[in-house]
Amino acid sequence: MTRSEETAWPADLSISSIPAIEAVDLTRRYQLEGVAVDALRGVSLRIDQGEFAAIVGPSGSGKSTLMHLLGCLDRPTSGVLRVNGVEMSGLSESRLAELRNRTIGFVFQSFHLLARTSALDNVALPLVYRGAGRAERRSRATAALEAVGLGHRMGHRPSQMSGGEQQRVAIARALVGEPKVLLADEPTGNLDTRNGAEVMAILDRLNSESGVAVVLVTHDQEIAAHARRQIHVRDGLIELDTATAQATGQATGQATEGAAEGGRPL
Amino acid sequence: MRGREAFVMALEALRVNRLRSALTMLGVIIGVLAVVILVSVGTGAKDAVEKQISGLGTNIILVVPGQLTVGAAPTQSRLSLADAAYVRRVVGDPAKVTVSLQSGETVRVGRTEAFVTIVGTDQNLTNIFDRPLAKGRHLSETDVDTRRRVAVLGAEVAAKMFGDIDPIGRQVSIAGARFRVVGVYATVGQTFGLSRDQEVHVPVTTAQRMIGVDRINGLAVGASGPDEIQPLQEKVVAALAARYPGEKFSAVTQTQLLGTIGSVLGMLTGVLAAIAGISLLVGGVGVSNIMLVSVRERTREIGLRKALGARQRDVLAQFLIEAVLLTTIGGVIGIVLGVGGAVAIRSLTEVPASITWWSIALAFGVSAAVGVFFGVAPARRAARLDPVIALRAE
Numbered sequence: 001m002t003r004s005e006e007t008a009w010p011a012d013l014s015i016s017s018i019p020a021i022e023a024v025d026l027t028r029r030y031q032l033e034g035v036a037v038d039a040l041r042g043v044s045l046r047i048d049q050g051e052f053a054a055i056v057g058p059s060g061s062g063k064s065t066l067m068h069l070l071g072c073l074d075r076p077t078s079g080v081l082r083v084n085g086v087e088m089s090g091l092s093e094s095r096l097a098e099l100r101n102r103t104i105g106f107v108f109q110s111f112h113l114l115a116r117t118s119a120l121d122n123v124a125l126p127l128v129y130r131g132a133g134r135a136e137r138r139s140r141a142t143a144a145l146e147a148v149g150l151g152h153r154m155g156h157r158p159s160q161m162s163g164g165e166q167q168r169v170a171i172a173r174a175l176v177g178e179p180k181v182l183l184a185d186e187p188t189g190n191l192d193t194r195n196g197a198e199v200m201a202i203l204d205r206l207n208s209e210s211g212v213a214v215v216l217v218t219h220d221q222e223i224a225a226h227a228r229r230q231i232h233v234r235d236g237l238i239e240l241d242t243a244t245a246q247a248t249g250q251a252t253g254q255a256t257e258g259a260a261e262g263g264r265p266l
Numbered sequence: 267m268r269g270r271e272a273f274v275m276a277l278e279a280l281r282v283n284r285l286r287s288a289l290t291m292l293g294v295i296i297g298v299l300a301v302v303i304l305v306s307v308g309t310g311a312k313d314a315v316e317k318q319i320s321g322l323g324t325n326i327i328l329v330v331p332g333q334l335t336v337g338a339a340p341t342q343s344r345l346s347l348a349d350a351a352y353v354r355r356v357v358g359d360p361a362k363v364t365v366s367l368q369s370g371e372t373v374r375v376g377r378t379e380a381f382v383t384i385v386g387t388d389q390n391l392t393n394i395f396d397r398p399l400a401k402g403r404h405l406s407e408t409d410v411d412t413r414r415r416v417a418v419l420g421a422e423v424a425a426k427m428f429g430d431i432d433p434i435g436r437q438v439s440i441a442g443a444r445f446r447v448v449g450v451y452a453t454v455g456q457t458f459g460l461s462r463d464q465e466v467h468v469p470v471t472t473a474q475r476m477i478g479v480d481r482i483n484g485l486a487v488g489a490s491g492p493d494e495i496q497p498l499q500e501k502v503v504a505a506l507a508a509r510y511p512g513e514k515f516s517a518v519t520q521t522q523l524l525g526t527i528g529s530v531l532g533m534l535t536g537v538l539a540a541i542a543g544i545s546l547l548v549g550g551v552g553v554s555n556i557m558l559v560s561v562r563e564r565t566r567e568i569g570l571r572k573a574l575g576a577r578q579r580d581v582l583a584q585f586l587i588e589a590v591l592l593t594t595i596g597g598v599i600g601i602v603l604g605v606g607g608a609v610a611i612r613s614l615t616e617v618p619a620s621i622t623w624w625s626i627a628l629a630f631g632v633s634a635a636v637g638v639f640f641g642v643a644p645a646r647r648a649a650r651l652d653p654v655i656a657l658r659a660e
């Protein structure tokens with residue numbers, strides 16, 4: 001698409017035409033005491049702007065490995081990865097850090113909040129690495145905390161908050177920099193059902209309201225059902241992707257069974 | 267990340283681990299404290315000796331037979347009063363040459379005894395050395411020519427032998443012979459650890475007879491100005507060498523003496539500072555150690571910061587600033603304590619401790635450098651952590 005066409009289109013349409021993340025044939029091999037472990041064996045996938053996708057699969061199938069690659073925390077052994085249209089393989093360490101800072105938001109199973117640091121300062125941390133001034137950091141962190149319903153907990157430290165609240169702080173931190181994609185690796189894994197449901201409600205709402213794409217890893221079928229798209233991973237391969245399954249006209253249920261041998265639908 | 271944020275972050279990390287930070291700083295504090303105090307004591311000692319040498323008088327050349335080395339026993343002298351007369355002719359101004367013959371003797375007044383340095387000299391002494399009188403008169407030419415048994419007492423000798431009584435005109439017994447006190451010197455302090463207030467001056471001729479020698483220990487020549495010193499020194503040495511072929515004579519000026527003593531004491535100060543520097547180094551190793559522990563402890567934090575967009579150099583800066591803060595805060599505390607210690611030493615003891623701005627600047631600079639040097643390895647380790655592995659760490 002040329003530049004003039006792009007400007008002629010409505011803003012939201014032109015943005016959504018560049019995929020948030022595009023992965024082509026990603027592999028990731030770990031060397032563990034001389035033994036090669038193929039955690040990913042050729043994964044292709046495209047996450048569009050504003051999408052909500054769930055990655056599911058058995059333990060050890062490579063879900064976390066995939067998330068780390070999608071979030072530019074790790075580099076693939078082979079394959080191409082484009083984040084917001086930028087090819088990552090050519091980027092230096094510091095450009096990669098910048099890309100993470102501007103386009104990716106992470107939410108972890110174990111929250112990863114800085115202890116002894118207030119909710120507000122935790123949320124503002126990504127903006128520190130962007131070089132934002134103090135006043136801007138404060139106002140944006142406040143807004144982000146209010147967006148997850150924690151406007152009344154800004155001065156609290158992680159140890160003074162419930163698990164659900166801590167994960168909401170982590171979500172606010174992931175969103176404070178207005179990323180294109182939010183990557184959440186088992187965000188409800190350490191929470192009880194009620195708190196898990198609350199976190200999912202927030203992710204749902206943020207996805208539909210602010211248009212940030214959400215990719216989450218989960219073991220919980222109910223959680224996965226929040227997503228409009230399910231990506232099943234097994235043994236380092238995508239076994240089923242409901243997006244492509246629908247595109248090829250297959251019914252979801254059949255595809256799950258049909259791909260059980262470990263085939264690679266694309 | 268802006269510099270100020272990195273600074274705030276590092277301060278915050280130190281504040282969180284207050285006790286640990288304080289203990290780590292302690293090593294640096296002790297090192298800097300030791301450097302500041304030892305350097306100030308060394309510098310003070312050097313200043314004091316230099317003041318003593320300058321206090322002798324101005325433009326003085328000391329002439330002795332043989333090779334002169336500081337602290338060595340004087341070689342057997344072949345200089346005599348005839349040589350002194352010869353040097354007087356060479357110099358041209360007889361009043362600018364004086365002689366010295368020294369001997370340790372017992373002085374007695376009634377029951378009071380003291381072992382003092384008897385200095386046989388002449389009326390020209392005060393033309394060359396600063397030797398003010400407290401009372402009475404100096405030795406005169408007649409005293410020397412007629413071998414009078416008269417003495418001028420150093421301030422301490424006078425105080426010890428006579429107390430509050432005026433010694434002028436009274437008798438003292440020196441090595442069994444009776445002398446009449448004609449003068450008392452004012453207090454002048456010590457040179458090279460020997461108190462010049464414990465001297466008793468008598469005419470050189472009288473001293474020669476008393477000791478039973480016809481030699482003198484040395485000559486002192488006064489130059490008329492600073493520019494005169496070197497030519498005069500060379501002239502005197504050359505003249506004596508010509509008179510006694512094959513023998514060696516040394517002439518040393520105050521400036522040369524100052525230079526020699528200064529370099530010896532400067533070296534001593536350097537050695538002291540180096541020893542103190544070792545403790546600073548040990549403090550630095552402590553900083554390195556704690557920073558490594560800190561990096562290990564905060565591995566997950568580092569992984570998280572990287573996930574949120576921290577570059578390697580942001581992490582490097584954070585930990586390096588932490589290490590440098592540890593050592594510079596420790597350094598400043600050490601400097602404050604060291605200056606306080608030096609002031610206390612100076613006012614409570616005889617040791618002359620003098621604080622110099624350069625030693626303070628150096629101590630600060632060195633402690634900052636120690637922070638960088640010992641902080642860089644842990645900070646690099648932190649900066650290079652793989653974020654994925656770091657996030658998974660326990």
Ligand SMILES: Nc1ncnc2c1ncn2[C@@H]1O[C@H](COP(=O)(O)OP(=O)(O)OP(=O)(O)O)[C@@H](O)[C@H]1O
Pocket residue numbers: 030031032037038039057058059060061062063064065066
């Ligand atoms: N750093 C590593 N070194 C060696 N092997 C690794 C490393 N990280 C992951 N692996 C291996 O890669 C494979 C995929 O791991 P990954 O963590 O992606 O699984 P997962 O799907 O997230 O599992 P879970 O649901 O238990 O979190 C596993 O076999 C794992 O042992």
Ligand SMILES: [Mg+2]
Pocket residue numbers: 063064065185
């Ligand atoms: Mg996992």
